[in-house]
Amino acid sequence: xPATTTRPAPKRxxxxxxxxxxxxxxxxxxxxxxxxxxxxxxxLVLLRVYPMVYAVFQxxxxxxxxxxxAPHWAGFANYRFLLFHSVTxxxxxxxxxxxxxxxxxxxxxxxxxxxxxxxxxxxxxGLWRTLIFLPVTIPVAVSTLAWQIALRNDGIVNxxxxxxxxxxxxxxxxxxxxxxSFVVILSWIGMGFWMIVLIAGLKDIPHELREAAAIDGAxxxxxxxxxxxxxxxxxxxxxxxxxxxTNFFTFVPEQVITAGGxxxxxxxxxxxxxxxxxxxxxxxxxxxxxxxxxxIILVIVGLEFRFISPRER
Amino acid sequence: xxxxxxxxxxxxxxxxxxxxxxxLFLWPVLWMxxxxxxxxxxxxxxxxxxxxxxILPKSLTLQNFHLAFxxxxxxxxxxxxxxxxxxxxxxxxISVPAAFALAVLRFPLRRTAFVILFVSFSVPFDxxxxxxxxxxxxxHLANTxxxxxxxxxxxxxxxxxxxxxxxxxPPELSExxxxxxxxWIRIMIRIYTPLARPALIGAGLILFIFQWQEFLWPLxxxxxxxxxxxxxxxxxxxxxxxxxxxxxxxFAGATLLTVIPAILLxxxxxxxxxxxxxxxxxx
Numbered sequence: 001x002p003a004t005t006t007r008p009a010p011k012r013x014x015x016x017x018x019x020x021x022x023x024x025x026x027x028x029x030x031x032x033x034x035x036x037x038x039x040x041x042x043x044l045v046l047l048r049v050y051p052m053v054y055a056v057f058q059x060x061x062x063x064x065x066x067x068x069x070a071p072h073w074a075g076f077a078n079y080r081f082l083l084f085h086s087v088t089x090x091x092x093x094x095x096x097x098x099x100x101x102x103x104x105x106x107x108x109x110x111x112x113x114x115x116x117x118x119x120x121x122x123x124x125x126g127l128w129r130t131l132i133f134l135p136v137t138i139p140v141a142v143s144t145l146a147w148q149i150a151l152r153n154d155g156i157v158n159x160x161x162x163x164x165x166x167x168x169x170x171x172x173x174x175x176x177x178x179x180x181s182f183v184v185i186l187s188w189i190g191m192g193f194w195m196i197v198l199i200a201g202l203k204d205i206p207h208e209l210r211e212a213a214a215i216d217g218a219x220x221x222x223x224x225x226x227x228x229x230x231x232x233x234x235x236x237x238x239x240x241x242x243x244x245x246t247n248f249f250t251f252v253p254e255q256v257i258t259a260g261g262x263x264x265x266x267x268x269x270x271x272x273x274x275x276x277x278x279x280x281x282x283x284x285x286x287x288x289x290x291x292x293x294x295x296i297i298l299v300i301v302g303l304e305f306r307f308i309s310p311r312e313r
Numbered sequence: 314x315x316x317x318x319x320x321x322x323x324x325x326x327x328x329x330x331x332x333x334x335x336x337l338f339l340w341p342v343l344w345m346x347x348x349x350x351x352x353x354x355x356x357x358x359x360x361x362x363x364x365x366x367x368i369l370p371k372s373l374t375l376q377n378f379h380l381a382f383x384x385x386x387x388x389x390x391x392x393x394x395x396x397x398x399x400x401x402x403x404x405x406x407i408s409v410p411a412a413f414a415l416a417v418l419r420f421p422l423r424r425t426a427f428v429i430l431f432v433s434f435s436v437p438f439d440x441x442x443x444x445x446x447x448x449x450x451x452x453h454l455a456n457t458x459x460x461x462x463x464x465x466x467x468x469x470x471x472x473x474x475x476x477x478x479x480x481x482x483p484p485e486l487s488e489x490x491x492x493x494x495x496x497w498i499r500i501m502i503r504i505y506t507p508l509a510r511p512a513l514i515g516a517g518l519i520l521f522i523f524q525w526q527e528f529l530w531p532l533x534x535x536x537x538x539x540x541x542x543x544x545x546x547x548x549x550x551x552x553x554x555x556x557x558x559x560x561x562x563x564f565a566g567a568t569l570l571t572v573i574p575a576i577l578l579x580x581x582x583x584x585x586x587x588x589x590x591x592x593x594x595x596x
Contacts, residue, residue: 030420032497036410040430043407043467048433051445058444117334120327121320130582131335134342137574141528141544142567145551146345149560156344156367159360188338249439252528256548270439274529277443286443294440 058287071284078288088264089289092272093296095265100247100300103183107247108240111191112232115198116224129199133192140189140252147185148257172258175265182253182266190246194239201235202228237308241301248297269293342571344368349377349568353561377561378569384559385538386566389546394573395458396531396542397524400465404520405513407466412475413501417487427476434469439529446533456537465524471516478512479505514581525574543570 062074082089118129135143150156151171158168171181205228213223251270254260260267260275267275273293277286344367348356351370359366381387414420415427445464446455454460482505490500506513531542541549547566551558 026419029418029497033414033418033420033423036414036418036498036501037426037430039407040411040467040472043463044430044433047445047464047467048436048441051441051448054448055441055444058447114334117327117330120331121324122327122331123324124328125331128331128335130578132338134575134578135338137522137525137578138342138571139526139528139544141548142570143341145547145563146341146567148551149563150341150344154357154360156360156363159363159367163363188341192338245437249437251439255528255532256551270529273443277447278533283444283447290440290443 055287055290058284059291062284063282074284078285079292081285082289082292088267088272089292091264092267092269096248096250096268097296097300099179099182099250099266099268100244102179103186103247104240104243106183107187107191107194107243108236110187111194111198111239112236114191114195115202118195119199119202129192129196132195135189136193138189141256143189144185144252144256147181147188151181173262175262178258178262178266182250185253186247186250194243197239198232198235201232205231233308237304240308241304244301244304245297248293248300269296340368345564345571346568349561349564350374351561353377353380353559356560356564377565380559381562381565381569384546384550384562385541386543386546386550386562386569388539389541390543390566390569390573392461392535392540393525393543393570396461396465397521399458399462400524401517401521403462404466404468404471405517408468408471408475408516408520409506409509409513410501412472413479413505415472416476416479417482417484417501417505418497431469431473434467434472438464438467442529442533446530449534454534456535456540458540460534461531461540461542462524464530465520465527468516468520468523470519470523474516474519475509475512478509482508518577518581521577522574525570 058071059078060074060076061071062077063071114132118125118132122128152158153168153170157171161168169177172178209227209231210223213227218226249270250268251274254266254268254271255274258266260271269289270293273286273289276289277283347368347370350373352372352374353376355366355371359371411430415423415430442464449455449460449463454463486504487500490504495503527542528544528548531545535541535545538546543566547563547570550563550566
């Protein structure tokens with residue numbers, strides 16, 4: 001028993017029985033681990049795995065007209081309907097992908113700009129960072145409501161534009177205007193979080209590198225683009241993927257402000273699925289759409305990974 | 314001298330830029346709070362032309378809060394507090410043992426177990442919200458506190474955070490306790506949990522704030538006015554349109570829902586921002 005012979009004699013004398021055999025101790029450790037992981041494992045199975053399996057099951061079934069009958073097997077009928085007959089599915093896919101593409105590019109650049117600004121030498125940096133982070137803690141629906149009121153035709157934003165002599169706008173009238181407003185609202189809500197993540201990435205860059213670049217005569221811009229930016233590749237890639245996933249789940253603004261409009265331009269996929277399940281009370285169709293939604297996200301995130309790290313494979 | 318002045322100048326200009334940006338993030342919050350304590354008929358009165366009264370209230374009143382409470386917002390905010398607090402307590406009770414097992418104990422497939430737990434809990438919950446709401450209805454969990462709390466308990470972020478902290482505790486501590494005959498569960502409760510105070514605060518805040526943020530789930534699972542959460546009730550107030558929308562009441566409810574997490578964040582600011590930063594860059 002090598003484990004016990006290395007210990008001083010008096011301690012061996014009081015060692016509990018469980019410590020006598022390393023094999024038994026290891027089995028005890030495994031059993032304890034199993035016990036401690038059980039609540040989290042149960043939560044995982046009941047709250048994540050089971051509903052997904054349930055959705056897949058529902059997507060291949062159809063509700064019977066007779067409510068007392070069990071739902072019957074429908075094969076790919078729900079999928080066929082969505083892909084070839086539904087008038088909302090493909091426009092919804094198009095709107096969602098377009099909006100996500102726009103907002104991910106803008107938010108990635110914006111969070112980088114914020115992180116770079118807030119890591120300059122300045123007075124009270126912690127205070128400014130906290131203020132930018134503050135909206136992260138406000139419920140999304142509350143921020144959205146406040147912005148909706150601020151962006152009314154007689155709201156404070158138009159009041160400000162009039163005061164500085166700019167033209168006023170109707171912020172939810174067209175697809176372009178509405179996407180612009182959504183980007184402003186969602187960026188105001190979330191940018192503080194991604195800024196903090198990127199600040200951590202910026203702090204990992206050794207100071208000597210900047211100094212070396214400065215000694216070599218590189219200007220501030222040159223240093224940023226040739227030294228700092230390449231080193232930020234990993235955190236930036238992480239943020240781009242995280243922003244893609246997050247924004248695919250945009251739901252609150254179209255639910256609270258536009259109800260999918262104008263002209264269904266904000267009928268994004270999660271909202272369309274919600275409408276399918278709750279407005280049309282068709283859980284089977286909603287489930288099939290949810291499965292397709294999952295596949296779309298997986299494909300796009302997979303493409304992003306390939307694009308980001310071609311050499312790391 | 315010239316270099317010194319140059320540095321101060323650069324520092325000042327960076328500060329000015331930061332103040333401008335911080336103001337862009339701050340003004341809607343200020344405007345929301347001040348609109349909640351001014352008479353309802355003044356909310357849109359001073360916006361065009363813009364004046365100092367656009368942000369500052371001309372006269373103060375608590376009437377909006379009174380109206381909001383009458384409309385059931387008080388009950389909804391209380392529900393939000395109960396649900397978020399319950400999520401924090403029970404979420405930690407699930408996360409701490411899991412994180413301890415993953416960080417300290419040695420068992421087969423430990424790394425796999427961690428990856429599975431972390432990845433599946435990091436998938437946005439809204440992906441399964443709609444099918445799960447149907448399941449929960451069948452289980453008679455609609456319009457109940459357990460129904461509202463349960464989905465928020467599983468946070469990959471909280472487990473990751475606690476695991477990182479536990480992994481950095483020197484193993485000599487638990488070895489000494491093992492030699493003295495303490496079991497693993499006792500070691501977790503007596504040694505690791507008290508040491509992990511900062512990580513517990515960070516993980517607890519994450520559980521609280523994520524639950525406080527939820528909108529889709531409470532919208533799906535709690536439609537009974539007595540069980541509605543704050544954000545859902547507030548959005549309903551705006552959309553109800555039975556009478557003309559009462560913006561004062563909306564701002565009052567919005568202020569309540571903003572101030573509660575802001576106070577928590579200010580109290581625990583340091584540990585929260587640091588924990589988000591360190592775990593975020595390693596995710």
